Amino acid sequence: MPTLAELMQRGRAVPGARPWPRVQVDAELWQTAGQLLAEGHWTLLGLWADSGAVHMALLAEPQAGPGILSLDCANGKFPSIGRLHPPTVRLERTIQDLYGLEAEGASDSRPWLDHGSWGVRHPLGEWTPSPVAPMPAYNFLEAEGEGLHRIAVGPVHASVIEPGHFRFTVNGEAVVRLEERLGYAHKGIDGLMREAGLEQAVKLAGRTSGDSTVAYALAFSRAAETALQIEVPARAVWLRALMAEMERLANHFGDIGAICNDASFVVMHAQCGTLRERVLRAAEACFGHRLMRDRILPGGVAADLGADGIAALRGLLQEARRHFPTLIKLYDNTASLQDRTVGTGRLTPELARQFGCGGYVGRASGRDFDARRAFPYAPYDQLQFDVRVATEGDVNARVWIRIWEVEQSLALVEQILDRLPAGPVRVGLNQGSGNATEGMAIVEGFRGDILVWLRLDADGKVARCHMRDPSWFQWPVLEAAIEGNIVADFPLCNKSFNCSYSGQDL
Amino acid sequence: MHRILFDNLAKGTLTEPPPAPDESALAELAAALERNARRKLGRSLSIRQVDAGSCNGCELEINALGNPFYDLERFGLRFVASPRHADVLLVTGPVTRNMQIALERTYRATPDPKWVVAAGDCALDGGMFAGSYACLGGVSAAIPVDLHIRGCPPSPTQLLKGLLALLQVDKAR
Ligand code: SF4
Numbered sequence: 001m002p003t004l005a006e007l008m009q010r011g012r013a014v015p016g017a018r019p020w021p022r023v024q025v026d027a028e029l030w031q032t033a034g035q036l037l038a039e040g041h042w043t044l045l046g047l048w049a050d051s052g053a054v055h056m057a058l059l060a061e062p063q064a065g066p067g068i069l070s071l072d073c074a075n076g077k078f079p080s081i082g083r084l085h086p087p088t089v090r091l092e093r094t095i096q097d098l099y100g101l102e103a104e105g106a107s108d109s110r111p112w113l114d115h116g117s118w119g120v121r122h123p124l125g126e127w128t129p130s131p132v133a134p135m136p137a138y139n140f141l142e143a144e145g146e147g148l149h150r151i152a153v154g155p156v157h158a159s160v161i162e163p164g165h166f167r168f169t170v171n172g173e174a175v176v177r178l179e180e181r182l183g184y185a186h187k188g189i190d191g192l193m194r195e196a197g198l199e200q201a202v203k204l205a206g207r208t209s210g211d212s213t214v215a216y217a218l219a220f221s222r223a224a225e226t227a228l229q230i231e232v233p234a235r236a237v238w239l240r241a242l243m244a245e246m247e248r249l250a251n252h253f254g255d256i257g258a259i260c261n262d263a264s265f266v267v268m269h270a271q272c273g274t275l276r277e278r279v280l281r282a283a284e285a286c287f288g289h290r291l292m293r294d295r296i297l298p299g300g301v302a303a304d305l306g307a308d309g310i311a312a313l314r315g316l317l318q319e320a321r322r323h324f325p326t327l328i329k330l331y332d333n334t335a336s337l338q339d340r341t342v343g344t345g346r347l348t349p350e351l352a353r354q355f356g357c358g359g360y361v362g363r364a365s366g367r368d369f370d371a372r373r374a375f376p377y378a379p380y381d382q383l384q385f386d387v388r389v390a391t392e393g394d395v396n397a398r399v400w401i402r403i404w405e406v407e408q409s410l411a412l413v414e415q416i417l418d419r420l421p422a423g424p425v426r427v428g429l430n431q432g433s434g435n436a437t438e439g440m441a442i443v444e445g446f447r448g449d450i451l452v453w454l455r456l457d458a459d460g461k462v463a464r465c466h467m468r469d470p471s472w473f474q475w476p477v478l479e480a481a482i483e484g485n486i487v488a489d490f491p492l493c494n495k496s497f498n499c500s501y502s503g504q505d506l
Numbered sequence: 507m508h509r510i511l512f513d514n515l516a517k518g519t520l521t522e523p524p525p526a527p528d529e530s531a532l533a534e535l536a537a538a539l540e541r542n543a544r545r546k547l548g549r550s551l552s553i554r555q556v557d558a559g560s561c562n563g564c565e566l567e568i569n570a571l572g573n574p575f576y577d578l579e580r581f582g583l584r585f586v587a588s589p590r591h592a593d594v595l596l597v598t599g600p601v602t603r604n605m606q607i608a609l610e611r612t613y614r615a616t617p618d619p620k621w622v623v624a625a626g627d628c629a630l631d632g633g634m635f636a637g638s639y640a641c642l643g644g645v646s647a648a649i650p651v652d653l654h655i656r657g658c659p660p661s662p663t664q665l666l667k668g669l670l671a672l673l674q675v676d677k678a679r
Contacts, residue, residue, distance in 0.1 A: 117603040123639045155608045158587035160555045160569050162562050163605055184604045185559045188640035207634055210563025210659065273573035290661060291563055502561045
């Protein structure tokens with residue numbers, strides 16, 4: 001078996017790919033890679049298309065960093081990896097929808113994001129837009145058997161959440177099969193990115209998934225800075241991490257409460273909602289926006305932290321440290337709550353590994369991966385934090401991973417405040433290097449690793465930007481985790497995953 | 507558990523304080539909202555939220571309306587699960603083409619009299635997503651809108667102000 005480095009040596013290196021190598025391969029090497037993925041040697045980080053080509057990011061050993069394979073699609077086709085390795089199936093369906101490139105031999109060629117309502121087909125394809133023929137009704141997978149019935153939910157849900165459709169097949173109260181249909185939040189961000197200037201593009205990136213606006217803006221900015229080889233001032237780098245940890249705190253507080261709420265345990269919801277609100281108010285005091293939107297951009301950050309902000313953050317730390325331990329005890333000691341979370345929605349370690357699940361979803365199922373540690377980017381390489389892992393893979397384990405992450409983030413915020421360097425927070429960009437450039441970045445958002453791959457043209461405008469949300473590898477395993485659970489536990493289970501709709505629909 | 511409940515009793519509520527001369531915007535807003543809601547609709551106003559392709563930022567702030575600081579339900583304003591129970595549709599997002607039918611059906615399922623509030627810059631005109639092949643570009647491109655609340659996302663206070671404005675609009679419906 002070749003190592004990833006060996007396999008990559010057989011391809012033709014693409015000059016200027018930063019910071020990780022990208023090589024041009026033929027169809028045979030492409031398939032060999034798929035085979036090795038399927039055998040479990042490597043992890044898939046992403047699969048996306050460009051004009052007339054497909055790219056696949058792979059990870060063998062985190063220490064060695066990712067490698068990217070590219071294949072030119074002769075006649076608009078490429079050999080399907082999804083037929084060997086299920087995590088790629090939805091990505092290939094998306095490539096087909098947006099680019100019209102066909103995954104040959106694919107086991108599932110149903111459309112994914114395209115619901116037949118755009119007025120064009122293959123909107124980003126080279127030879128199209130194709131004429132639009134009415135799209136046949138979507139074929140949900142069959143589930144047959146005595147006493148089975150189906151429940152259709154969404155896209156408009158019963159609470160204040162994002163749009164998506166769930167098709168449950170149920171036997172009595174037990175879920176026999178869940179099939180997701182997504183794409184309702186597809187806004188065409190890939191298309192809007194084309195030819196956008198960096199300022200516009202980073203704003204779009206920050207609107208890919210509202211709860212991860214900091215993480216996306218950070219990932220995009222780092223990819224752009226890598227492409228343009230720009231050094232960001234130290235203070236900006238530290239402020240970015242501060243924002244990222246505040247975003248993680250806000251989301252974990254909100255979700256821990258919301259999970260308990262779905263088990264009808266309202267006290268936790270109220271208490272955690274209070275902590276979340278305190279984080280958002282501190283964010284407003286620090287950076288002038290509750291979600292810290294549009295505060296990170298290529299070259300640095302758009303707002304500096306003043307004395308008021310620091311005081312607000314110190315107050316927040318105090319408050320959280322006073323109240324959160326009591327809440328943890330409450331969670332741990334309430335039998336009625338534990339009854340709902342322990343053993344519910346179990347994701348097996350095998351599946352988490354196969355799908356390369358990021359964030360608390362992976363870490364609650366034994367996958368010891370965190371982009372802040374795997375590809376240490378500044379300032380995390382200078383900060384102390386633990387990444388903890390559990391193996392039970394149930395709702396309870398995902399709650400606990402989040403609880404531990406809250407503790408780590410509080411510690412990180414404190415370290416950052418203690419050591420925040422002085423100096424400028426932004427550098428100007430040398431607009432357009434006169435050459436096409438490319439860059440990639442992977443950052444740890446609150447729900448897992450976000451990948452951004454960026455190609456800039458000679459004027460410094462975006463030629464192609466691919467953003468891969470962690471949810472791509474979390475949504476599919478939710479279908480498996482819910483099997484055998486009762487319908488009433490779905491909200492609880494779903495919330496413990498909290499996959500992004502907008503981030504995967506893009 | 508007991509400790510938390512006890513602490514809360516001892517500490518008092520978090521809900522923003524009753525009107526004081528300054529910095530009482532929220533409380534004032536709350537009182538005005540309540541007055542108007544009662545006058546127009548009796549004791550409650552039921553809101554059905556529809557995400558028509560938002561980035562989810564708007565939803566986060568709409569959800570924040572329920573936290574102990576804003577405590578929306580004290581005014582008789584509440585989120586309901588079905589459009590058939592709703593007086594107001596609160597719609598977010600640039601209305602993706604993939605959500606258009608679902609939005610229109612939800613609108614039709616909401617009994618008259620009803621109001622439509624478009625929340626967020628996207629819901630006004632598509633925001634950053636205007637011009638995409640995948641978006642209609644604003645809620646009014648799909649259904650009639652009574653009120654827009656700007657912001658990306660609008661803060662909970664802005665949302666409350668918007669709802670208040672809605673109740674003050676004298677509409678013969
Ligand atoms: S207005 Fe802003 S926060 Fe709301 S959906 Fe649009 S981009 Fe997201």
